[in-house]
Amino acid sequence: MKQNKTVASTIFDVFNHVFLGIWAIITVLPFLYVLAASFAPDSEIKTRTFFIIPHNPTLLTYKFIFASNYFLRSMFNSVIITVGGTLVNLFFTFTMAYALSKKHFIGRSIVLNGVIFTMLFGGGMIPTYLLVKSLGLLNSYWALWLPGAISPFNFFVVKNFFQEMPQDLEDAARIDGCTEAQVLWKIILPLSKPIIATFALFYGVGHWNSWFGALLYINDAEKWPVQLILRQIVMLSTTLASDLTQFDPNFQPPQESLKMAIIVVATLPIMLLYPWLQKYFIKGMFIGSLKE
Amino acid sequence: MKNNIINGPKKKGENDLMTATTSIWKRLKKDKWLYILALPGILYFIIFRYIPMFGIVVAFQDFNPFLGFWKSPWVGFEHFKTLFTDPDFPMLFRNTLLISFYNILFYFPVPIILALLINEVRNQVYKRIVQTCVYVPHFVSMVVIASITYVLLSSETGVINNILYSLTGKKIEFLTDPRWFRALIIIQSIWKEAGWGTIIFLAALSNVDPTLYEAAIVDGATRWQQTWHITIPSIMSTVIILFILRLGHLLDTGFEQIFLMKNPINRSVAEVFDTYVYQVGVTQGAYSYSTAVGLFKSVVGLILIQVSNYLSKKFTETSLF
Numbered sequence: 167m168k169q170n171k172t173v174a175s176t177i178f179d180v181f182n183h184v185f186l187g188i189w190a191i192i193t194v195l196p197f198l199y200v201l202a203a204s205f206a207p208d209s210e211i212k213t214r215t216f217f218i219i220p221h222n223p224t225l226l227t228y229k230f231i232f233a234s235n236y237f238l239r240s241m242f243n244s245v246i247i248t249v250g251g252t253l254v255n256l257f258f259t260f261t262m263a264y265a266l267s268k269k270h271f272i273g274r275s276i277v278l279n280g281v282i283f284t285m286l287f288g289g290g291m292i293p294t295y296l297l298v299k300s301l302g303l304l305n306s307y308w309a310l311w312l313p314g315a316i317s318p319f320n321f322f323v324v325k326n327f328f329q330e331m332p333q334d335l336e337d338a339a340r341i342d343g344c345t346e347a348q349v350l351w352k353i354i355l356p357l358s359k360p361i362i363a364t365f366a367l368f369y370g371v372g373h374w375n376s377w378f379g380a381l382l383y384i385n386d387a388e389k390w391p392v393q394l395i396l397r398q399i400v401m402l403s404t405t406l407a408s409d410l411t412q413f414d415p416n417f418q419p420p421q422e423s424l425k426m427a428i429i430v431v432a433t434l435p436i437m438l439l440y441p442w443l444q445k446y447f448i449k450g451m452f453i454g455s456l457k458e
Numbered sequence: 459m460k461n462n463i464i465n466g467p468k469k470k471g472e473n474d475l476m477t478a479t480t481s482i483w484k485r486l487k488k489d490k491w492l493y494i495l496a497l498p499g500i501l502y503f504i505i506f507r508y509i510p511m512f513g514i515v516v517a518f519q520d521f522n523p524f525l526g527f528w529k530s531p532w533v534g535f536e537h538f539k540t541l542f543t544d545p546d547f548p549m550l551f552r553n554t555l556l557i558s559f560y561n562i563l564f565y566f567p568v569p570i571i572l573a574l575l576i577n578e579v580r581n582q583v584y585k586r587i588v589q590t591c592v593y594v595p596h597f598v599s600m601v602v603i604a605s606i607t608y609v610l611l612s613s614e615t616g617v618i619n620n621i622l623y624s625l626t627g628k629k630i631e632f633l634t635d636p637r638w639f640r641a642l643i644i645i646q647s648i649w650k651e652a653g654w655g656t657i658i659f660l661a662a663l664s665n666v667d668p669t670l671y672e673a674a675i676v677d678g679a680t681r682w683q684q685t686w687h688i689t690i691p692s693i694m695s696t697v698i699i700l701f702i703l704r705l706g707h708l709l710d711t712g713f714e715q716i717f718l719m720k721n722p723i724n725r726s727v728a729e730v731f732d733t734y735v736y737q738v739g740v741t742q743g744a745y746s747y748s749t750a751v752g753l754f755k756s757v758v759g760l761i762l763i764q765v766s767n768y769l770s771k772k773f774t775e776t777s778l779f
Contacts, residue, residue: 175681182575183584189572190591193653197594199617203609215620225752227539265492272485277496279505287760290752291512291732292739296523297510315502346491361516375599382740393601400605401668401718429605436597443597444590 197433204228204426211422227420227427237395241431244391247380248373251311255369256362258315259324264354267328285318291382298383309383310376320365327361328354364446371443373437396432400425517750537750546734554730557643557711562704564644569655570697574689576656577663578681592653603650604718607642608633634723643719649711662696663689698774706766709759730754 203211204227206220214221230236263441265271266278288294290415294313303309331354339349340457377393384390425427486493492673519530541547572592579585595603613619619629633637670688679687684692713732720728729737731751739748 172680173609178681179578182578186575186588187577193649194591196610200606200609212615215624216617234519254686258499260501262502262708265496265499268489268492270485270489271492271496272482277500280508284503286763287511287756288507289513290749290756291735292745292749292752293510293513294506294512296487296516296521297506297741298746299523306538312502314507315506316499321499335741371597375597377599377601393599396605397601397718400608415601422609425605425609429602429609430504433598433602440597442628447597457576 195432201371202431203422204430206423208420208422211426227423230424230433231427233373237392237428239388240390240392240395244374244393247307247310247376248389249372250307251314251373252366252370254311254315255317255320256366259317259321260318260362263321263324264328264350265324267331281318295382303384304383306391307384307389310373313379317369320368324361324365327358331357367439367443367446371436371439371457392428392432396428399428405455424451497526514749514753516648516746517753521746521749531610532748534636537747538754540747541751541754546729549726550729550731550734553727554709554711555638557716557730558708560640560644561647561711562701564702565647565652566704568648568652570659570693572652573656573659573663574685577660577689578685589653589656592656594653595650595653600650600714600718603646604715607646607719611642633719634721636727638725639719639724639727643715646715646719658700659693659696662693667693695774697716699770702766702770702774705761706763709755 199216202218202220205223205225206214206217207222207224207226210217210222266274268274271277289297298304298309298313302314335353335357336349339353344352375393377391377397380389380391380394381397419450495669513527513569515527517529518532518534519527520526520533520536521530576585576588581589609615610617611619613629613631615634616632618632623629630638666688670692671684674684674688709731711730711732713736716728716730717733717736720733732755735748735752737748738744738751
C-alpha cells in the first residue's frame with residue numbers, strides 16, 4: 167500500500183515503532199531477569215538491582231534442583247499429567263466431534279444444545295468436588311483428567327472441522343468396500359493430523375500449566391505437579407528441606423535463585439514448544455473466531 | 459408416509475408408530491459405530507457436567523457427607539438468607555464488581571489500541587518480532603506469572619523495590635498493601651493477556667478491503683483520517699461483541715489470579731465470590747453454604763449472559779445463541 171509521506175505521518179511511525187519496541191521489551195524483560203537471576207548467587211541478586219547477564223554465573227541451583235528427589239518427582243508427575251490428560255482430551259473430544267458432525271445422527275440437536283448449555287451454566291466447584299470425591303477419584307490423576315475431558319469450545323471447533331471435510335472421499339472409500347473403522351483410520355485420521363496437532367498443543371499446554379486441580383484433588387504431595395511445587399516455594403516460602411540432607415548436609419540452597427530456577431524449569435517446556443505453539447495457536451484461534 | 463407397493467397402503471396409528479420405531483432401530487443399527495463413538499463424550503457430559511448441576515441441591519440442604527444427597531436434611535433457602543446477611547457479603551460483592559469494572563475500564567481497551575498500533579507497522583519482520591514478544595506471557599501458567607510478580611515486587615529482594623529504594627529511599631509493600639491490590643491485578647492482566655488479545659482484532663483488521671484505503675488516499679485522506687474513517691469502523695462490530703460478552707461475565711474475576719495474589723493482609727479488597735467458595739467450601743468443609751454462594755454467582759452470571767446476548771442481538775445483529 168502506498169502511503170502519503172507527510173511529516174506528521176513520519177513522526178507517528180517513529181513514535182509507534184519505538185513505543186511498540188518498548189512494550190515488547192517490557193513484556194519479556196521479567197522473564198529474562200528471572201532467567202539471569204537463576205544462574206546468579208543470592209548475594210548478587212541482593213546487591214545488584216537489575217541485570218540480564220550475571221557477573222558470577224553458577225549452576226549450583228540447578229544442580230541442587232536436579233539432585234532433589236522431591237523436585238524430580240514433581241517434574242515426572244507433570245509429564246504424566248500432561249501426556250495422560252492430553253490423550254484423554256483428544257480421545258473424548260475427537261470421537262464425539264466426529265460422530266456429531268454427521269447430520270443424520272439421531273438426537274443430534276438435543277446433544278449439541280446440551281453441550282451449549284454447559285458453556286453457560288455449571289454445577290460449580292463444590293458439587294464437582296463432591297462428585298469426584300464420591301467417584302473415589304481423589305488422590306488419583308483421573309481427577310485431573312476426567313472432569314475436563316472435553317472443552318465445549320474445542321469440541322465445536324473440531325466438529326465444524328469434520329463437518330467441512332469433503333464427504334465424497336468417505337463415500338468413495340465405502341463404495342470400495344472399506345468398513346467404518348477403515349474409513350476412520352485410513353481416510354479421516356490422516357486428513358485430521360493438523361487439527362489433532364493443534365488441539366494436542368491446546369490441551370497439553372493447559373495441563374502443563376494447571377495446578378489448581380491438583381491442589382483441590384491431590385492430597386498426596388508426592389503426586390503434585392511442578393506448578394504446585396512452585397507455588398509452595400515462591401508464595402508460601404517452603405523449602406525442599408527434606409532433600410537438603412541427601413544433597414549435602416552442610417549445604418544451604420540459595421533461597422532467591424532457587425525460586426528463579428524453579429520458575430525457569432516450570433516454564434521451559436512451553437518456551438521450547440513456543441515456535442510451534444505460536445503457529446498452531448494462531449491458526450486455531452482463527453478457526454475458532456471465524457466460525458462463531 | 460409412503461405407500462408400500464408390496465404391503466399396500468398402511469392403516470393409520472400403531473403401524474405408523476411401529477415402522478417409525480423400526481426405522482429408527484434400523485438407522486441406529488446401520489450407524490452403530492457412530493453412536494459407539496459418541497458414547498464416551500455423551501457420558502462425559504452427563505456425568506461431569508450435568509450431575510454436578512443436580513448436585514446443586516446441596517445448597518438447599520444441610521449436606522452431610524455421611525448421609526449423602528438423599529438423606530441430608532432439607533433447609534430450603536436458609537443458606538441464601540445466611541449469605542445475604544453475612545457481614546462478608548457486601549465486601550464480596552464490592553470486590554467482585556470493582557475488579558471486574560476496573561478490568562473493563564483499564565484492561566479492555568488495551569488490546570484494541572495495541573492491535574491498531576501493530577497494524578500500522580509496515581515492516582513485516584519488526585511486526586513479527588513485536589508480536590512474538592507480546593504473546594509469550596499468555597502461554598505461561600498463572601503460577602509462574604504470580605511467582606514472577608512476587609520476586610519482582612517483594613519488599614526485601616524485589617528488583618522494583620530496590621530501584622525505588624535507590625531513587626527515593628523508600629519501599630512500597632506492593633504485595634500486601636490493600637491499596638495496591640487492584641492496580642496490581644489489572645497490570646498483571648495487561649502484561650499476561652493484552653498481547654494475545656490483539657490477535658482477534660488483527661484478524662478483523664486483515665479482513666478490511668484494501669481498495670477502501672486506496673480510494674481514501676486518492677481522496678487525499680491523511681493516515682489519521684484513514685484510521686478514523688476506515689480502520690476503526692471496520693473493527694467496531696468485533697469490539698462491540700467482545701464488550702457485550704465481557705459484560706456477560708461481570709462476576710467472573712479470574713479465580714486463579716486472585717487466589718494466588720490474595721493474602722491475609724489484603725483480604726479486604728481481594729476476596730471475591732470464587733475464592734470465598736473455595737475458602738469456606740473446601741478448606742472449611744461448609745459444602746452446603748459454599749454451594750449456595752456458587753449458585754448465587756452462577757445464576758446472576760446466567761442472567762447477565764442472557765441480557766447481554768439480547769442486547770447483542772438487538773444492537774449488533776450478532777448473538778451467541
